[in-house]
Amino acid sequence: MKSGQELRPIVQESTPSLAAAQLRRHIAEGTLPPGAQLVEADIARELGVSRGPIREAIQRLTQEGLLVSIRNRGFFVSEFDEGDIRDIYEARTAVEKAAASILADGDPSRAGAELLGCVDRMDEARSAGDQVAISEADIAFHERLVAMAASPRLSKMHATLLTETRMCLNRLRGRYEDESVRVAEHRGIAEAIRDGKRDLVMDRLDAHKDDALVRLFPTHEASSTAAS
Amino acid sequence: MKSGQELRPIVQESTPSLAAAQLRRHIAEGTLPPGAQLVEADIARELGVSRGPIREAIQRLTQEGLLVSIRNRGFFVSEFDEGDIRDIYEARTAVEKAAASILADGDPSRAGAELLGCVDRMDEARSAGDQVAISEADIAFHERLVAMAASPRLSKMHATLLTETRMCLNRLRGRYEDESVRVAEHRGIAEAIRDGKRDLVMDRLDAHKDDALVRLFPTHEASSTAAS
DNA sequence: ATGGCTCTTATTGTCAACAATCAACGATGA
DNA sequence: TCATCGTTGATTGTTGACAATAAGAGCCAT
Numbered sequence: 391m392k393s394g395q396e397l398r399p400i401v402q403e404s405t406p407s408l409a410a411a412q413l414r415r416h417i418a419e420g421t422l423p424p425g426a427q428l429v430e431a432d433i434a435r436e437l438g439v440s441r442g443p444i445r446e447a448i449q450r451l452t453q454e455g456l457l458v459s460i461r462n463r464g465f466f467v468s469e470f471d472e473g474d475i476r477d478i479y480e481a482r483t484a485v486e487k488a489a490a491s492i493l494a495d496g497d498p499s500r501a502g503a504e505l506l507g508c509v510d511r512m513d514e515a516r517s518a519g520d521q522v523a524i525s526e527a528d529i530a531f532h533e534r535l536v537a538m539a540a541s542p543r544l545s546k547m548h549a550t551l552l553t554e555t556r557m558c559l560n561r562l563r564g565r566y567e568d569e570s571v572r573v574a575e576h577r578g579i580a581e582a583i584r585d586g587k588r589d590l591v592m593d594r595l596d597a598h599k600d601d602a603l604v605r606l607f608p609t610h611e612a613s614s615t616a617a618s
Numbered sequence: 619m620k621s622g623q624e625l626r627p628i629v630q631e632s633t634p635s636l637a638a639a640q641l642r643r644h645i646a647e648g649t650l651p652p653g654a655q656l657v658e659a660d661i662a663r664e665l666g667v668s669r670g671p672i673r674e675a676i677q678r679l680t681q682e683g684l685l686v687s688i689r690n691r692g693f694f695v696s697e698f699d700e701g702d703i704r705d706i707y708e709a710r711t712a713v714e715k716a717a718a719s720i721l722a723d724g725d726p727s728r729a730g731a732e733l734l735g736c737v738d739r740m741d742e743a744r745s746a747g748d749q750v751a752i753s754e755a756d757i758a759f760h761e762r763l764v765a766m767a768a769s770p771r772l773s774k775m776h777a778t779l780l781t782e783t784r785m786c787l788n789r790l791r792g793r794y795e796d797e798s799v800r801v802a803e804h805r806g807i808a809e810a811i812r813d814g815k816r817d818l819v820m821d822r823l824d825a826h827k828d829d830a831l832v833r834l835f836p837t838h839e840a841s842s843t844a845a846s
Numbered sequence: 847a848t849g850g851c852t853c854t855t856a857t858t859g860t861c862a863a864c865a866a867t868c869a870a871c872g873a874t875g876a
Numbered sequence: 877t878c879a880t881c882g883t884t885g886a887t888t889g890t891t892g893a894c895a896a897t898a899a900g901a902g903c904c905a906t
Contacts, residue, residue: 402689405859429887440861445888449674453681455771461630462867462888474770480716481771488712542702543683543709547775633889657857668891673858690858690897 405439409447412437417456417467418556424469428457454550456557468557472607475558482551483599486532487592489539489548494588501538502584508534509577516569524569525559531576535583558606575601633667637675640665645684645695646784652697656685682778684785696785700835703786710779711827714760715820717767717776722816729766730812736762737805744797752797753787759804763811786834803829 413433416422434444448465451457457465470478493501508531515523529552536548575598582590641661644650662672676693679685685693698706721729736759743751757780764776803826810818 404689427887431887441888442860442862446674446677449677450681453678455774459888460868461632463869464887477769477771480720480769481775484712484716484772487716488708492708541705541708543705543779544712546683547709551771655857659857669858670890670892687858688898691899692857 405443406446410450420560426467428465478554485548489536490591492539498586505580633671634674638678648788654695656693706782713776717764718819720767726814733808
């Protein structure tokens, strides 16, 4: 039975995984806005299973930091204050810098090429004026960047940070007066990676973070991140 | 009712948390060695609770990557191969570099002083020839380093990486021919932080990682991490 | 002896019922 | 009017029982 495609081991997705994935998507997309309460019994009824598996799914999201648990009271979608958002961007940049560093030791030109592909898609979305698609491509860029480093732990940590970023993006929507700068920033990072310019990559990733934070909190200036 | 001591809010630690903490400790200390199976029912009986809370505790450890789950078969303490261990050290260094960078923007001399205190304790343990105490102090050093950066997300990610490191340390035990180099490495990092020498800190953290990996896998040389 | 079949056993996965807890509401008394 | 205290409703926390699943033992036919 020679199929054109390599037949990969089937993954019997468990009920809690499925439930967690659904909830995670709703949280990322804002259908479940920050502050919203999740009631085990309700979700269980909607999904047609008992509370057990749902409870497990909710526990996972809680550990990921997407929900906060108040004992005997309930689970609520996390609300991020300014400190949290700064923390998210700080941590995410840390992970991405590490990933970029690994890429620099590997095959920078191949990595750069793939990332430039993401940038192109982002630019197309910009031309089409599709805000949502731009954000999708934005996320995809960062996801690919870390995925290509092939580090399970960095990827895992990054996945959580990306969901949190998505939540923040719902708030940032429309903050880019000119979306072309957004595209340009990403292109700059991709090109620096392609050219193997390690230090430049680091600087641009930091700049990317600082820019986002300035846009989110216009009153403050960005934290100093200049080298000593 | 004016008591001499400020009365702080009581924290009702939940059953799953307690159970998870115990299991985590046993895994870190090697009482539950890699490959060992954890049976929900057995643990539940030993701790005098039902399977529910235990199941929740086990789920947490699974999500932390300390256990692997095989559906309908059981949960087993993760076994790390060379790739995993390199990944752990890579990720941990990434987090610590980010933390050090934050410290450099804050109060480097205070941070350096506290870390030098950890180093002193490590040195005392070395003088006393207490292997276990040295490792404790080693872990404590890295824990403090990240904790002082006051980033919830970095700290959380780091906590998991530290337990994994502990597991690796059980294997590395006795690999330092001369423990004084171990102390010296940490002192070097602490001093660089104290002096606010950002780039030097980064280099020394990378070197610390490379040294550990060389000790663990003497055959290979360390990955190149020189700046471009 | 060996390949395949069934049966057993150990373990997780799921469920529904019950207990514990907390916030909000409303009654009570000064 | 206001503070206090019990009551109530909603939600999570816990439990024991049962279902589903997979590995391995034993048996049988080849």
